[in-house]
Amino acid sequence: xxxxxxxxxxxxxxxxxxxxxxxxxxxxxxxxxxxxxxxxxxxxxxxxxxxxxxxxxxxxxxxxxxxxxxxxxxxxxxxxxxxxxxxxxxxxxxxxxxxxxxxxxxxxxxxxxxxxxxxxxxxxxxxxxxxxxxxxxxxxxxxxxxxxxxxxxxxxxxxxxxxxxxxxxxxxxxxxxxxxxxxxxxxxxxxxxxxxxxxxxxxxxxxxxxxxxxxxxxxxxxxxxxxxxxxxxxxxxxxxxxxxxxxxxxxxxxxxxxxxxxxxxxxxxxxxxxxxxxxxxxxxxxxx
Ligand SMILES: Cc1cc2nc3c(=O)[nH]c(=O)nc-3n(C[C@H](O)[C@H](O)[C@H](O)COP(=O)(O)OP(=O)(O)OC[C@H]3O[C@@H](n4cnc5c(N)ncnc54)[C@H](O)[C@@H]3O)c2cc1C
Numbered sequence: 274x275x276x277x278x279x280x281x282x283x284x285x286x287x288x289x290x291x292x293x294x295x296x297x298x299x300x301x302x303x304x305x306x307x308x309x310x311x312x313x314x315x316x317x318x319x320x321x322x323x324x325x326x327x328x329x330x331x332x333x334x335x336x337x338x339x340x341x342x343x344x345x346x347x348x349x350x351x352x353x354x355x356x357x358x359x360x361x362x363x364x365x366x367x368x369x370x371x372x373x374x375x376x377x378x379x380x381x382x383x384x385x386x387x388x389x390x391x392x393x394x395x396x397x398x399x400x401x402x403x404x405x406x407x408x409x410x411x412x413x414x415x416x417x418x419x420x421x422x423x424x425x426x427x428x429x430x431x432x433x434x435x436x437x438x439x440x441x442x443x444x445x446x447x448x449x450x451x452x453x454x455x456x457x458x459x460x461x462x463x464x465x466x467x468x469x470x471x472x473x474x475x476x477x478x479x480x481x482x483x484x485x486x487x488x489x490x491x492x493x494x495x496x497x498x499x500x501x502x503x504x505x506x507x508x509x510x511x512x513x514x515x516x517x518x519x520x521x522x523x524x525x526x527x528x529x530x531x532x533x534x535x536x537x538x539x540x541x542x543x544x545x546x547x548x549x550x551x552x553x554x555x556x557x558x559x560x561x
Pocket of ligand 1 (some may be wrong): 305439537
């Protein structure tokens with residue numbers, strides 16, 4: 274076993290320098306709720322752990338251009354207490370709140386949930402439905418990417434060597450907008466999503482949907498943006514026919530695995546049901 278060193282940088286630049294100097298032998302530690310399990314199981318053997326919970330810009334929530342910039346190392350508990358995010362993006366807040374238990378909520382972060390790259394990660398479909406952007410820092414400076422571009426497969430991301438996620442930006446919401454996230458688990462809590470569905474939409478004054486985004490989790494190797502599901506909603510009042518189309522589009526997008534948690538048939542059916550239910554909640558929220 275390698276000797277393990279711990280570092281707690283005070284800035285993103287310092288963290289990136291530490292990552293680069295360790296040349297692939299370092300791992301970032303946010304809440305540690307995935308990382309420590311992987312360390313204990315011997316799945317990873319880094320020589321350096323870089324704690325990113327003490328970097329102030331990564332643990333701040335700021336209002337910016339009518340939207341919110343959320344540090345990637347904010348705990349679920351801190352996000353859940355933020356009144357502005359609760360009002361603007363209740364679906365994102367509820368997705369993050371589903372992660373683990375009260376103890377896990379005190380540590381777990383959106384950055385860790387995304388970068389652990391589990392297809393079943395709960396925060397990710399909600400962030401994708403919200404069309405959230407992330408700031409990525411690396412040795413060549415900073416760049417922006419859409420959240421949906423980060424996970425490329427189970428445990429794999431598009432982050433380049435020595436890059437890290439600094440924060441997420443949730444854009445300003447037009448009036449009459451709402452979002453929602455629902456997951457199916459066999460138990461009532463503390464379980465991994467068999468299917469997750471996030472919907473974000475905007476209505477006009479007549480109740481017609483003018484914009485929508487829909488994402489599914491746990492039904493493919495990565496989270497899926499379901500464009501046909503969004504198309505099914507746009508131009509409708511989310512009547513029965515639109516909901517049927519949404520259901521079909523969500524089912525058609527699924528490429529799930531068959532495992533002990535759910536069969537392909539079950540996951541596919543549940544994806545349609547959750548898409549409809551999440552859209553109905555998002556609509557209710559948009560109506561105020
Ligand atoms: C009991 C239990 C219950 C759980 N329940 C759920 C659940 O219901 N739903 C769910 O989705 N997950 C669940 N999880 C998994 C885990 O809690 C979440 O994925 C959590 O969001 C991970 O965040 P973290 O801050 O703890 O990540 P960490 O464990 O600190 O990091 C996870 C990975 O991301 C990398 N990383 C962290 N931050 C960054 C960054 N800023 N930039 C680049 N890479 C980074 C780390 O190096 C590591 O590889 C559960 C875990 C446990 C132990």
